[in-house]
Amino acid sequence: MNARTLVYAGIAVAVAGSGFAATGAQAATHHQAKKKKLKPCTTWTDPAGDAYVAGNPGKQLADPTLDITGVTFTVAKGVFTAKVADPKYSNTATYSDGNQFDVDFTVGGKTINIFVNRGVGWTALSNAFAQQGFKVGGAYTQGSNKLVTTTAASGVVTLTVTLADLATAAGVPLTNATASAMSATSWGDYEAESIRADTATAPATAKFVFADCK
Numbered sequence: 001m002n003a004r005t006l007v008y009a010g011i012a013v014a015v016a017g018s019g020f021a022a023t024g025a026q027a028a029t030h031h032q033a034k035k036k037k038l039k040p041c042t043t044w045t046d047p048a049g050d051a052y053v054a055g056n057p058g059k060q061l062a063d064p065t066l067d068i069t070g071v072t073f074t075v076a077k078g079v080f081t082a083k084v085a086d087p088k089y090s091n092t093a094t095y096s097d098g099n100q101f102d103v104d105f106t107v108g109g110k111t112i113n114i115f116v117n118r119g120v121g122w123t124a125l126s127n128a129f130a131q132q133g134f135k136v137g138g139a140y141t142q143g144s145n146k147l148v149t150t151t152a153a154s155g156v157v158t159l160t161v162t163l164a165d166l167a168t169a170a171g172v173p174l175t176n177a178t179a180s181a182m183s184a185t186s187w188g189d190y191e192a193e194s195i196r197a198d199t200a201t202a203p204a205t206a207k208f209v210f211a212d213c214k
Helices: 022-034 120-125 165-171
Strands: 002-009 011-014 042-045 052-054 060-062 070-075 079-085 098-107 110-118 131-136 150-154 156-162 177-191 191-203
Touching: 042 191, 060 131, 070 098, 079 098, 079 165, 079 177, 110 156, 110 165, 110 177, 131 156, 131 165, 156 165
Parallel strands: none
Antiparallel strands: 002 011, 042 070, 052 060, 070 079, 079 156, 098 110, 098 177, 110 131, 150 156, 177 191
16 A cells, blocks of 8 residues: 555644655645746736827817726736726717727737727627737738637726737747737727827836736
């Protein structure tokens, strides 16, 4: 019979002449050594009340529905998620016919843009975005609309894509790679023209590692 040690409620019990009995503290230390410690995810904020969309005949109008107040990048189990906080988001912007949100970052020498866009013809779909996908180096990746998942609920616009799909399109490995030059932007579609409403830019020193975080 093989020798084993069982630990119940911090009490060590030697089994069948094992010659060894671990204490509860030793067992706990061994367990902690095996447990992987996750690094914090990357989050940055942006001032409230600074979103604008050009109105007719060209003067700037504050648009609270496109006001970004914070951004979070996360990775969990091989899936990248960008959450853009917009507390007053609605299906149609106050002064525009539709809206768009995108996130940008640089990784492995490539610039990546993940976007979601809905024009006036889709406003009845209630938080169902019509167009979504990503660009690498400014070029749209064909089929990426089927790879990106987007939702807008509780004042947060969420964009999700697997690292595998994104890495294939970018042509660079993303696992444990470091991203920089991060930002998120909201746009208002006004008379067939997309006009920037608000950009939340991460601090120049901010980085994000494509690995599980918390």
